[in-house]
Amino acid sequence: MEISLKQSTGPGKKKSPFLAEMKTNWVLYLMAVPGIAFFFIFRYIPMAGILMAFKNFNYRDGLWKSPWVWFKNFEFFFRSAAFPSVVYNTIILSSLGILLGTCVSVGLALALNEIKHNLVKRVSQSVMIFPNFISAVAVSVIVYNIFSYKYGIANQIREWLGMQPRDWYTNSLEWVFYYLGVGIWKSAGYSSIVYLAAISGISPELYESAEIDGAGRAQQLWYITLPCIKPVIIMLFILSVGSILTSDAGSIWLLIGDRANLFEHMDTIDTFVFRMVRTNPNVGRTTAVGLIQSVCCFFIVVGVNRLTKKIYPEGAIF
Amino acid sequence: MLSKPNTTGKVKAGGPRNRIRMSFGDRAFTTANYNIVIIFALLCLIPFILVIMVSFTDEAMLLKNGYSLIPEKFSLEAYRFIFSSGSDILNSYKVSIIVTAVGSFMSLFMVCMFAYVLSRKSVKYRNVIAFYMYFTMLFGGGLVPYFVLVTSLGLQNTYWAMIILPLMNAWNVYLMRNFFSSIPDSIFESVKIDGAGEMTIFLKFAVPLAMPGIATVLLFTVVGYWNDWFTAILFVNKAQLYPLQAMLRFIMTNLAQLSMSAQLAATARKLPEESVKMATMVITIGPIIFVYPFLQKYFVKGIIIGSVKG
Numbered sequence: 001m002e003i004s005l006k007q008s009t010g011p012g013k014k015k016s017p018f019l020a021e022m023k024t025n026w027v028l029y030l031m032a033v034p035g036i037a038f039f040f041i042f043r044y045i046p047m048a049g050i051l052m053a054f055k056n057f058n059y060r061d062g063l064w065k066s067p068w069v070w071f072k073n074f075e076f077f078f079r080s081a082a083f084p085s086v087v088y089n090t091i092i093l094s095s096l097g098i099l100l101g102t103c104v105s106v107g108l109a110l111a112l113n114e115i116k117h118n119l120v121k122r123v124s125q126s127v128m129i130f131p132n133f134i135s136a137v138a139v140s141v142i143v144y145n146i147f148s149y150k151y152g153i154a155n156q157i158r159e160w161l162g163m164q165p166r167d168w169y170t171n172s173l174e175w176v177f178y179y180l181g182v183g184i185w186k187s188a189g190y191s192s193i194v195y196l197a198a199i200s201g202i203s204p205e206l207y208e209s210a211e212i213d214g215a216g217r218a219q220q221l222w223y224i225t226l227p228c229i230k231p232v233i234i235m236l237f238i239l240s241v242g243s244i245l246t247s248d249a250g251s252i253w254l255l256i257g258d259r260a261n262l263f264e265h266m267d268t269i270d271t272f273v274f275r276m277v278r279t280n281p282n283v284g285r286t287t288a289v290g291l292i293q294s295v296c297c298f299f300i301v302v303g304v305n306r307l308t309k310k311i312y313p314e315g316a317i318f
Numbered sequence: 319m320l321s322k323p324n325t326t327g328k329v330k331a332g333g334p335r336n337r338i339r340m341s342f343g344d345r346a347f348t349t350a351n352y353n354i355v356i357i358f359a360l361l362c363l364i365p366f367i368l369v370i371m372v373s374f375t376d377e378a379m380l381l382k383n384g385y386s387l388i389p390e391k392f393s394l395e396a397y398r399f400i401f402s403s404g405s406d407i408l409n410s411y412k413v414s415i416i417v418t419a420v421g422s423f424m425s426l427f428m429v430c431m432f433a434y435v436l437s438r439k440s441v442k443y444r445n446v447i448a449f450y451m452y453f454t455m456l457f458g459g460g461l462v463p464y465f466v467l468v469t470s471l472g473l474q475n476t477y478w479a480m481i482i483l484p485l486m487n488a489w490n491v492y493l494m495r496n497f498f499s500s501i502p503d504s505i506f507e508s509v510k511i512d513g514a515g516e517m518t519i520f521l522k523f524a525v526p527l528a529m530p531g532i533a534t535v536l537l538f539t540v541v542g543y544w545n546d547w548f549t550a551i552l553f554v555n556k557a558q559l560y561p562l563q564a565m566l567r568f569i570m571t572n573l574a575q576l577s578m579s580a581q582l583a584a585t586a587r588k589l590p591e592e593s594v595k596m597a598t599m600v601i602t603i604g605p606i607i608f609v610y611p612f613l614q615k616y617f618v619k620g621i622i623i624g625s626v627k628g
Contacts, residue, residue: 021442027516028435032447035432038486042464043454049463108358114351124359126614131362133610134603135545137563141570141599142365145372151384151592153368189362218347250548254567273461277552283462290460298457 053288073288082272090247090268093176097183098240104188106233109195110221128189139186140254143178169256172264179255179266191236198232199225238308242301245293249274269293366603373397373597377590385592395590396597406557407598410565413477417561418543421481425539428486430532433494434524439503448495455488468553479553480561484546490535497531498524534616541606562602569598 022029048063053073055066077083108128115121131139146153147168155165168174206224215223249270256262258275269289276286340348368387372380373396375389383390400407432451436444458464473479501524509519525532547563554560560568 025441025516028438028441029443031431031516031520032435034428035435035486035491036447036450038428039451039454042467042483043458046459046463046467047457049459049466052463052466108355111351111354114348115355117352120352120356124355126611127359127363129614130366130607130610133541133545133606135547135563137547137567137570138545138599138603141566141595142369144570145365145368145385145596148385151380153385156384156386185361189358216341216347217344250551257571277461277465283466287460287462290462294458294460301456 050287050291052284053291055284057283057287069284073282073284074292076285077289077292082267085264086267086269086272087245089265090245090270093179093247093266093268094244096176097180098237098244100180101184101188101191102233102237102240104184105191106195106229108188109192109199109229110225112192112196113199113225114217114221125189129193130189131186132190134186136248136251136254139182139251143182143255147178169259169262172262172266175256175262176265179252182255183251194236195229195232198229202228234311235308238304238311242297242304245297245300246270369596369599373593373600375593377593380592393590393593396593399590399594400597400601406560407562407565407569407601409558410560410562411601413480413559414544414562417477417480418540420477421484421543422536422539424481425485425490425543426532426536429490429494429535429539430525430528431520432486433491434498434520436491436495437498437501438506440506451488451491465552474553475556475559477559480543480546480549483549483553484542487542490538493538494528494531494535497528497534500531501527530616537613537616544605562598566598566602569595 051063052066054068054070055063056069056072057063057066061067112121112125115124144152149155149165149167152168154168158165202225206228207220210220210224247268247270249268252266252268252271253274256266270293273286273289273293276282276289364387368385371387371389372385374392374394375386376391376393377395379389379391399405402408435441436448436451438444441447468474468479468483473482505523505527506519509523510516514522545563547561547567550559550561550564551567554564557565557568
């Protein structure tokens, strides 16, 4: 009797770690259900939509019944004239953004750290962080304020200097720098907080002994502060490299709109996809472009993380 | 021997004594730093002052002189237009407030619950669930499948699109989990022995103890909802459902269309276009300007904790 009972629970017991866990913590798992459901519906189901990249999708047949075309959609992108330039632009824009952004944020943090006047420090820091909290649309209004032909500040300055007003929306290369400038304006103050926090963690004894040795402020910055925050700089730099193949389609679009004459240096993979989505998309082709980008991004992030683990283990994300 | 106490005393006292003893190089260096900081701060500030000033400038002056920091002639015409009854912009304000209030509340609740589960060490599969979420940060289906999904769910042109779609993001969950993780597990265990249910533990113990963290995440959530324009641009094309950000975008591109509305025809006045654009921008960032001074320290705390372990 006893033996048979044991045998009957035997196969059940193999599953039981899972079931037992569910039984003891079922309330906690239930609490996670809304979150799990959200990520399933809005993040994982679209992953199944990747199939559309291999199909000639139409809404009537739906995802499953649309005819397969396999790699035709990818061919379209690789053969299109836009392909090399949008990939190139994306990489250039984001790497310049990462590089300049890091330099300016670190520079600001170092400068802020030297300011001993408390009120000046607090007020200026508050002001610098603020642009980070306004929307990209509001930022685009400010850009309009500067570059608007009729009323903009830029043309007013030209006039004041005795020059003719000019149309600012003509040179694509120029806009690369305006875009980078706007990005730095928006986020440098905010990013500098992290570096500032790292600086505040440096032991004051280092500075005291440097002072006894007769090091000036600038030397202290160069020989103490910078080397001490170097790991943080490297870590954040590497982390941001993971996003080198992505760009913020929204911000770019809000700056230059659909002005085709500015696309030469400003059209990125994301703006390309975003434009295709808005203007009567060929669903399959657009999905294919997005898929190429997603896959590349995935490998870049994973690779970068491996590198981080080697250089700076604490900075690795997984 | 004498110099040692002298130097430490100097560092502690800071201020004036320090300044007197500064060498020329140090003084130049400090001045340069002050200049860098103040110039950058001014660059951040001036555009906002400009926008605010333009919004108060008389339209005729604007057309004549362009934008200027000091308005030659003051006017409240733009705000009168915005706040007149039945105004589309006022309606957008309403939409934004509803979406932000309902969305932030729901989002905060879901993020807290999810993060709490991920933080409890007694949950055996918490790392599996964490990876399930983390994977969505690494890989995604892209914009188009997302777009097709949302449209086929029938969320287009509804409040729900703007409320549901930004509900959870992995970053907020991580941030919140870090806050919950800082609560010692022994508290939960001892309360559990006393016979409290998991939901009670969460609401009565975990949430109050993580309050500073919740405040931080709430702020990010509220600002996120308030500033979200992308969802509206993608999924809303009815003017009555435009949140403020989408309305601002709409106004910047085609204000003329708005001026054809009945509202203006009734008053038979010319629309103060430029100042209305700027006034809309002012009321868009207005709420953030108001809460900003109180909330700044939470933002700062948030980014520091978030960056330590994203």
